[in-house]
Amino acid sequence: MSISVLRPGLLTTVQDLGRHGYQQDGILVSGAMDATALRVANLLVGNPDHAAVLEITLLGPRLRFETDHLIALTGAHLSPTLNGRPVGMHRPVWVAAGTELAFGAAVAGSRAYLAVSGGIDVPPVLGSRATYLRAGFGGFRGRALRAGDVLFVAGPTPTGQQLMAALAASAASAAWAPARWTPGPALCPAPLPNPTIRAMAGPEYEQFTPESRRAFWQQPFTVTTEADRMGYRLHGPVLERQTQVELLSSAVTFGTVQVPAGGQPIVLMADHQTTGGYPRMAQVITADFSVLAQVRPGQSIRFREVSLVEAQALYLAQERRLRALQRAVETVFGS
Amino acid sequence: MSTAPQPPAPRAADVRLFPLGDAAVVLEFGHGISPAIHRAIQAVSRYLTEYPFPGLRELVPAFTTLTVYYDPWVLSENGRHQPYERVAEILHQLLPAAQAAAGEAGTDLVEIPVCYGGEFGPDLAFVAAHTGLPPGEVIARHSAPDYLVHLIGFAPGFPYLGGLDERLAAPRKAEPRALVPAGAVGIAGAQTGIYSLPTPGGWQLIGRTPRRLFSPEWARPSLLQAGQRLRFVPIDEAEFYHLQQHEH
Numbered sequence: 341m342s343i344s345v346l347r348p349g350l351l352t353t354v355q356d357l358g359r360h361g362y363q364q365d366g367i368l369v370s371g372a373m374d375a376t377a378l379r380v381a382n383l384l385v386g387n388p389d390h391a392a393v394l395e396i397t398l399l400g401p402r403l404r405f406e407t408d409h410l411i412a413l414t415g416a417h418l419s420p421t422l423n424g425r426p427v428g429m430h431r432p433v434w435v436a437a438g439t440e441l442a443f444g445a446a447v448a449g450s451r452a453y454l455a456v457s458g459g460i461d462v463p464p465v466l467g468s469r470a471t472y473l474r475a476g477f478g479g480f481r482g483r484a485l486r487a488g489d490v491l492f493v494a495g496p497t498p499t500g501q502q503l504m505a506a507l508a509a510s511a512a513s514a515a516w517a518p519a520r521w522t523p524g525p526a527l528c529p530a531p532l533p534n535p536t537i538r539a540m541a542g543p544e545y546e547q548f549t550p551e552s553r554r555a556f557w558q559q560p561f562t563v564t565t566e567a568d569r570m571g572y573r574l575h576g577p578v579l580e581r582q583t584q585v586e587l588l589s590s591a592v593t594f595g596t597v598q599v600p601a602g603g604q605p606i607v608l609m610a611d612h613q614t615t616g617g618y619p620r621m622a623q624v625i626t627a628d629f630s631v632l633a634q635v636r637p638g639q640s641i642r643f644r645e646v647s648l649v650e651a652q653a654l655y656l657a658q659e660r661r662l663r664a665l666q667r668a669v670e671t672v673f674g675s
Numbered sequence: 676m677s678t679a680p681q682p683p684a685p686r687a688a689d690v691r692l693f694p695l696g697d698a699a700v701v702l703e704f705g706h707g708i709s710p711a712i713h714r715a716i717q718a719v720s721r722y723l724t725e726y727p728f729p730g731l732r733e734l735v736p737a738f739t740t741l742t743v744y745y746d747p748w749v750l751s752e753n754g755r756h757q758p759y760e761r762v763a764e765i766l767h768q769l770l771p772a773a774q775a776a777a778g779e780a781g782t783d784l785v786e787i788p789v790c791y792g793g794e795f796g797p798d799l800a801f802v803a804a805h806t807g808l809p810p811g812e813v814i815a816r817h818s819a820p821d822y823l824v825h826l827i828g829f830a831p832g833f834p835y836l837g838g839l840d841e842r843l844a845a846p847r848k849a850e851p852r853a854l855v856p857a858g859a860v861g862i863a864g865a866q867t868g869i870y871s872l873p874t875p876g877g878w879q880l881i882g883r884t885p886r887r888l889f890s891p892e893w894a895r896p897s898l899l900q901a902g903q904r905l906r907f908v909p910i911d912e913a914e915f916y917h918l919q920q921h922e923h
Contacts, residue, residue, distance in 0.1 A: 361733045364900075366827040368831075478891070542695075588707075589737055589738060596696070620695075652759060656747065656751055
């Protein structure tokens with residue numbers, strides 16, 4: 341059960357839901373930038389939602405499946421093809437040994453996810469298979485994929501086997517066969533070019549001037565080219581504090597909007613540091629992490645304020661949708 | 676350890692709770708760097724590690740705060756509770772017991788061997804000139820105190836240390852180095868620390884330790900932990916290479 345990397349793409353890494361429990365050792369969480377897309381991809385192939393998948397950035401890789409597999413693609417629309425023909429996203433697809441997956445134009449979004457039934461089989465490090473690029477561990481040898489790499493895949497799950505059998509039977513002599521169904525749009529949103537991101541006021545929000553607070557919610561910010569898995573530098577109105585008192589380092593997390601002395605904010609992403617000393621203007625809500633993860637450099641975003649109660653209601657609604665999808669796949673195809 | 680009377684630790688009623696987004700709550704124990712606040716944070720951190728509540732994801736202690744990451748789905752108990760209210764209620768109930776359980780913090784002493792000066796400490800001369808102390812005196816003062824590990828952050832295994840001799844304070848380099856080797860011991864302002872990964876950096880480097888500060892293969896990936904005490908022990912070059920062989 342393996343996949344050969346013919347071309348690596350711009351930045352293709354093994355990711356899961358992240359490495360939890362070691363932030364107090366200074367170890368980043370890492371994991372998928374768009375965790376919802378990762379979870380949906382996994383559920384579609386009968387995996388536990390936290391299984392390891394490939395995170396594919398803007399320019400996709402070229403891969404060859406060396407054995408029959410059940411796969412699903414979610415997240416950004418990067419024009420995926422199987423043996424040169426377009427393949428639908430957000431659905432399970434059976435692929436025969438020898439089939440090649442490639443990508444074309446980046447139509448919408450930044451990051452696509454490829455799940456394979458059974459999960460990408462790399463050794464877990466500190467409880468996770470996520471790649472920690474800067475420290476060089478986790479994932480596939482602690483690095484992004486290169487041409488010539490061979491990824492091992494665990495055997496398909498029982499649910500995955502049922503799905504594979506059904507799809508293979510429908511394939512006739514074709515080298516691959518997609519399912520005809522997809523989850524609803526709430527779990528498979530089309531990435532928006534200039535989205536509004538919902539956020540809560542951050543712990544140091546009140547330290548900013550009233551003008552800066554207003555500007556933060558009312559004016560757009562451009563995502564600069566300094567945007568990677570660690571965070572996005574934004575360009576927009578200068579945000580000023582009313583005090584120059586230095587802060588002591590404290591925890592920062594995915595979605596923390598911190599403002600260094602220059603007044604241009606940085607929003608932290610999956611490879612965020614564990615602690616930071618910049619004032620925290622805002623905190624993006626978990627339900628909008630996926631939207632943020634799919635924004636591209638050069639696009640603009642706006643922030644909209646929501647309450648903690650609203651943020652948590654949205655969090656729970658998203659969890660319910662994911663759990664409903666898991667139940668549906670298991671009910672229809674579980675053994 | 677100092678025998679001066681210790682200031683009282685913050686009481687549960689003095690701890691302020693506020694959210695960091697929809698999946699974390701921050702416990703703030705006061706303002707400013709102080710051993711009393713540090714002890715209170717360590718006590719609660721130890722208690723929650725020993726008696727985690729359902730849905731507790733992880734803890735991040737810092738100078739004045741303990742950030743508690745939680746799973747809102749678990750805390751909601753199938754939508755019956757508002758997760759933040761529930762986690763705040765649980766923490767308010769736990770705090771008095773957690774703080775009462777405060778043991779003797781900071782008794783665990785870790786010795787870090789350091790080869791000062793020369794190629795290992797290219798900025799020792801600068802720090803000596805800046806402080807007006809002879810290099811030998813800089814080394815003596817740097818290796819004299821028991822430092823307190825306030826937190827691990829910035830990079831894997833990187834300790835934020837309290838207790839630097841004020842006379843050793845020195846500004847950061849105007850131009851950061853493109854690459855500082857792992858193990859480099861530096862001074863920046865009134866702080867001293869050890870680089871745990873090769874990284875760009877602007878600290879004044881006065882020495883280097885052959886010890887590894889972190890490894891993903893250790894059960895606890897960071898050599899140092901918040902709450903420990905640390906002492907730098909001067910070694911010579913021969914000893915540096917000898918110890919380095921044992922580390923790798």
